Amino acid sequence: MSTDKNILRVRLGAAAHGGHSVARHEGRVIFVRHGIPGEEVSIALRDAGEKSRFWRGDVVEVHEASEHRVPHFWAAADSLRSAERGVLPVGGAEFGHISLEHQRELKGQIFTEQLERLGKIDAAEHGFTGVRTPEGESEDALGWRTRTAFAVDSKGRLAMSPFRSNDLVPVKEMPLAHPKINELKLWELPLLGISRIEVAVGSGEDAGVLVLFVEDGTHTGAAGRAAKRLPEWASAASVTQVGGSVADGRGVLQRLRGRTWLSESVAGHDYRITGEGFWQIHRLAPATLVERVMAQLAPGYGARVADLYAGAGLFSAPLAKAVGDDGMVLSIEGAPGTSKDAVKNLREFPQAVISQGRVEKTLSRELNERKAKLDSIVLDPPRTGAGKAAVSAMVRSGAKKISYVSCDPASFARDTADLAAAGFRLEEIDVIDLYPHTHHMETVGLFRRH
Numbered sequence: 001m002s003t004d005k006n007i008l009r010v011r012l013g014a015a016a017h018g019g020h021s022v023a024r025h026e027g028r029v030i031f032v033r034h035g036i037p038g039e040e041v042s043i044a045l046r047d048a049g050e051k052s053r054f055w056r057g058d059v060v061e062v063h064e065a066s067e068h069r070v071p072h073f074w075a076a077a078d079s080l081r082s083a084e085r086g087v088l089p090v091g092g093a094e095f096g097h098i099s100l101e102h103q104r105e106l107k108g109q110i111f112t113e114q115l116e117r118l119g120k121i122d123a124a125e126h127g128f129t130g131v132r133t134p135e136g137e138s139e140d141a142l143g144w145r146t147r148t149a150f151a152v153d154s155k156g157r158l159a160m161s162p163f164r165s166n167d168l169v170p171v172k173e174m175p176l177a178h179p180k181i182n183e184l185k186l187w188e189l190p191l192l193g194i195s196r197i198e199v200a201v202g203s204g205e206d207a208g209v210l211v212l213f214v215e216d217g218t219h220t221g222a223a224g225r226a227a228k229r230l231p232e233w234a235s236a237a238s239v240t241q242v243g244g245s246v247a248d249g250r251g252v253l254q255r256l257r258g259r260t261w262l263s264e265s266v267a268g269h270d271y272r273i274t275g276e277g278f279w280q281i282h283r284l285a286p287a288t289l290v291e292r293v294m295a296q297l298a299p300g301y302g303a304r305v306a307d308l309y310a311g312a313g314l315f316s317a318p319l320a321k322a323v324g325d326d327g328m329v330l331s332i333e334g335a336p337g338t339s340k341d342a343v344k345n346l347r348e349f350p351q352a353v354i355s356q357g358r359v360e361k362t363l364s365r366e367l368n369e370r371k372a373k374l375d376s377i378v379l380d381p382p383r384t385g386a387g388k389a390a391v392s393a394m395v396r397s398g399a400k401k402i403s404y405v406s407c408d409p410a411s412f413a414r415d416t417a418d419l420a421a422a423g424f425r426l427e428e429i430d431v432i433d434l435y436p437h438t439h440h441m442e443t444v445g446l447f448r449r450h
């Protein structure tokens with residue numbers, strides 16, 4: 001053990017949900033970031049109070065490296081180079097020191113563990129064979145983020161934060177971001193007076209780049225000055241947040257140049273996404289997920305389907321096309337701004353009913369009003385999952401098949417247990433690496449009522 005009481009030398013145990021390896025010291029559990037199970041490392045302790053139930057730590061030196069360790073592709077997110085500079089690594093690429101193949105193996109272990117512990121289900125017995133790479137992924141799996149957010153530090157420099165920290169570390173290129181985002185050279189803009197920047201790249205025919213500047217109220221006109229320095233192909237808008245975002249109806253979006261929305265195109269359908277409205281982040285995610293959901297539900301002509309947590313209608317459009325004029329797609333989205341986009345995106349489908357509201361209440365209300373039952377459901381909730389109220393509304397809806405798109409294995413496992421208790425069996429599991437170099441993963445599960 002080192003003489004510095006904040007540094008411990010430990011052997012790393014199993015991978016844990018959230019991007020950690022588990023280590024133990026004098027009976028206490030330590031969740032360690034930036035290591036690989038099996039390694040012997042020195043860690044700098046964080047959140048390590050005497051009374052804390054568990055501690056956290058960051059790897060600062062590797063004594064016995066895993067065979068799966070590779071040089072991190074991004075200095076700002078590399079814990080070893082950051083330790084040498086006396087700063088914390090920024091979040092967002094916490095698996096970048098692990099070979100891609102092993103990242104996927106670790107995600108598979110975590111998925112299996114979560115499903116067993118919280119869902120009481122053996123993943124392998126339900127067809128899980130491992131985390132797969134989406135078709136079309138590049139060899140290095142960089143440049144995939146079509147959406148990225150940055151902060152600005154007190155000196156007006158583009159910055160990002162370390163995991164669970166309010167520190168701001170200056171950054172330049174972000175290797176996971178789409179090349180067009182790096183081409184903007186946001187780090188060269190005058191950013192004093194801006195608190196946050198959100199950038200999105202569209203995929204449609206006239207796909208654009210939209211830069212949103214959130215002002216911090218210290219320099220009037222800061223967003224306008226920054227926007228003028230952007231390349232002419234970029235659109236820009238300022239966002240004033242009144243306790244929330246534009247998407248959830250509590251922000252004001254003001255056009256600075258170009259458009260305030262982006263166009264996206266997936267499997268023959270065009271979508272418009274305004275401001276910070278939700279869209280899948282990985283460039284391959286929309287097409288990959290649409291293909292999976294349509295294959296699992298295979299809705300016939302005249303079917304009645306619900307798209308829950310529908311966003312701007314990514315799944316609603318192909319579902320509406322498949323069920324035709326005699327069918328119904330009930331598209332429920334909570335954020336008012338995003339739901340308005342869904343109205344525009346689904347205009348050509350009279351069989352699509354767009355309802356803005358929380359799934360927990362809106363699903364049963366809409367079905368009761370129409371005296372309708374459902375054939376099938378796709379749900380794609382936020383990280384917190386659906387929860388008991390939404391699961392029970394789905395069970396009451398009459399749906400026989402449920403395609404569950406999830407970005408969190410823990411909430412997926414918890415909801416799986418509730419669905420199983422209500423008579424739904426998990427028949428297919430597809431876990432896709434749509435967040436390479438991070439600990440996140442996307443799951444598409446098919447449940448069938450028995």
Ligand SMILES: C[S@@+](CC[C@H](N)C(=O)[O-])C[C@H]1O[C@@H](n2cnc3c(N)ncnc32)[C@H](O)[C@@H]1O
Nearest residue numbers: 278309310311314333334335358359380381382
């Ligand atoms: C992971 S996104 C999925 C959006 C869409 N399926 C897609 O792929 O583009 C989750 C969406 O659920 C919405 N949302 C979150 N909680 C909700 C709730 N309780 N009821 C309805 N919508 C909710 C969010 O605004 C967000 O648009």
